[in-house]
Amino acid sequence: MKTPDNISPRQNPxxxxxxxxxxFINPVIEKIYNHAELSRIRERVVADLKEKEGNNILxxxxxxxxxxxLLVAALGYYTxxxxxxxVLLIDCNMCRPKLHTFFDSPQSHGxxxxxxxxxxxxxxxxxxxxxxxxxxxxGSVDDNISAELRHFHxxxxxxxxxxxxDLIICDTSPVLQTIxxxxx
Numbered sequence: 274m275k276t277p278d279n280i281s282p283r284q285n286p287x288x289x290x291x292x293x294x295x296x297f298i299n300p301v302i303e304k305i306y307n308h309a310e311l312s313r314i315r316e317r318v319v320a321d322l323k324e325k326e327g328n329n330i331l332x333x334x335x336x337x338x339x340x341x342x343l344l345v346a347a348l349g350y351y352t353x354x355x356x357x358x359x360v361l362l363i364d365c366n367m368c369r370p371k372l373h374t375f376f377d378s379p380q381s382h383g384x385x386x387x388x389x390x391x392x393x394x395x396x397x398x399x400x401x402x403x404x405x406x407x408x409x410x411x412g413s414v415d416d417n418i419s420a421e422l423r424h425f426h427x428x429x430x431x432x433x434x435x436x437x438x439d440l441i442i443c444d445t446s447p448v449l450q451t452i453x454x455x456x457x
Contacts, residue, residue, distance in 0.1 A: 311351055318348070322440070329431065329441035336447045337369060345444040346375040353406035358439035361398065363409045365427070367418065368446040370411040376401040378408055385412030387430065388421050394433030407438070 322328055334341035345362055353360040364372035365384065373380045378399055387397050398407050409430075427443075435441065 311347055314344075315348060315352055315356070319440075328435065328439060329443065331443045331445060333445055334447050335449045339447070341447075342366065342371040342375070342444050345372060345442050349406055349440075349442050350403060352440055353403055357405065359405045359407075359437070361407045361409065361434065361438040361441045362401075363430075363441065363443045364411045365443050366446045367411055367414050367422065370414060372408060372444050373410045376403075376406075376408055378410060380410045381413050383410035383412030384425075384430070385414065385418055385421075387412070388418075388425050394430045395437075398434065 318330055322330070332341050332345050342364075349360045349362045352358050362372055363384070364370050366372070370380055378401060382399075383397055386392060387394065394409070397409050397412075399410070400406075401408050431441070
């Protein structure tokens with residue numbers, strides 16, 4: 274099986290020229306890192322963003338357990354590591370936040386803290402242990418957040434941080450999911 278260590282740059286110029294073994298944070302990300310489809314997705318995303326002069330994308334899924342959070346984590350990791358771009362992942366899944374689990378990052382001190390404590394986007398950006406890869410988690414989700422979310426505009430978050438990253442990828446709640454986070 275070919276790994277990043279035994280593929281020459283001529284065979285795959287996208288992979289970094291590194292003499293040391295890649296230390297993956299999560300074994301799930303390691304399994305999909307070498308899939309060519311991930312490279313094709315990244316190339317398409319980068320081309321579309323360049324054409325539209327943007328740097329952020331939103332990943333949607335119809336319902337839970339479709340792998341959207343895994344795609345966000347793997348795409349972010351691949352872009353930061355192999356392409357050497359500064360990447361920010363944002364977990365906007367208030368129903369079932371999962372992005373933090375791929376990077377062994379605490380869920381606390383995230384978007385909800387930004388809303389409740391009037392913080393700036395820079396205040397809630399966390400490192401992941403991978404150079405050039407950062408994350409914003411949801412924060413501690415509870416039943417009282419629904420009313421506060423109604424008045425939150427993600428554009429305000431982007432104003433603080435957009436210029437600091439080459440790529441920003443947002444993971445969201447499933448669009449067809451009927452779980453409510455409103456007060457009972």
